Amino acid sequence: DRLFGRDRGSSSAGSGGALIPYIAAILLVLTLAYILRGLFVDLVKEAALDVSAQESDANLTSETAFKKAQTLSGAGDYRTAVRYLYLSSLLLLDERGLLRYDHSRTNREYLQSVSAHPGLANPLRSVVDVFDRVWYGFEPLDESTYTQYEEKVEELKEQKP
Numbered sequence: 001d002r003l004f005g006r007d008r009g010s011s012s013a014g015s016g017g018a019l020i021p022y023i024a025a026i027l028l029v030l031t032l033a034y035i036l037r038g039l040f041v042d043l044v045k046e047a048a049l050d051v052s053a054q055e056s057d058a059n060l061t062s063e064t065a066f067k068k069a070q071t072l073s074g075a076g077d078y079r080t081a082v083r084y085l086y087l088s089s090l091l092l093l094d095e096r097g098l099l100r101y102d103h104s105r106t107n108r109e110y111l112q113s114v115s116a117h118p119g120l121a122n123p124l125r126s127v128v129d130v131f132d133r134v135w136y137g138f139e140p141l142d143e144s145t146y147t148q149y150e151e152k153v154e155e156l157k158e159q160k161p
Contacts, residue, residue, distance in 0.1 A: 062092035073150075078141040079134055085153045086131040089124070092157055107132060123156040 060068075069084035090110065094101035098120060099113045107128045114121045130149050133139040141149075 060087060060091060062088045062095055065091055069150075073143075073146055078143065078146040079138075081146060082131055082134045082141065082149055085150060086127060086135075089127055089153050089156050093120075093124075120156075120159045123152065123159055127152050127156050 065084045065088035069081045069088060072078075072081035072084060090099070090101045093099045093114075098117070099110055111121060111125055111128060114124055127149075130152065134141050134149075
């Protein structure tokens with residue numbers, strides 16, 4: 001009552017209490033608007049990151065992806081290095097005409113596209129399995145495990161259909 005300049009004894013003392021639900025509703029709407037705005041901004045930032053990653057991947061060759069993997073692994077970022085080693089493998093197979101690289105294809109689609117060539121499908125399967133566990137499953141990766149993965153990728157690159 002003191003907040004709204006009323007005495008306790010006045011007959012309009014109950015009207016101050018009637019404002020509380022309105023104030024609470026306004027605060028609730030403002031809070032929800034703030035939360036939704038934050039979510040929207042985060043989604044826009046994430047979409048922009050996805051687009052920029054796709055644009056940078058569009059200009060990759062197997063050699064540039066391999067060099068980027070080497071740079072990343074040298075800096076200790078083995079998870080991202082595994083991604084670029086995997087991209088290097090797919091791009092090399094595409095350059096050799098063994099599969100068609102398309103960023104919209106799934107890993108299982110790549111495996112299915114080479115299933116007629118067991119000499120190629122088996123090494124690719126092991127490379128895809130490790131990539132899936134590390135990239136999508138966030139499996140931890142140390143230097144020795146990365147080196148083993150790099151050897152599997154090299155084995156895949158040496159395969160002839």
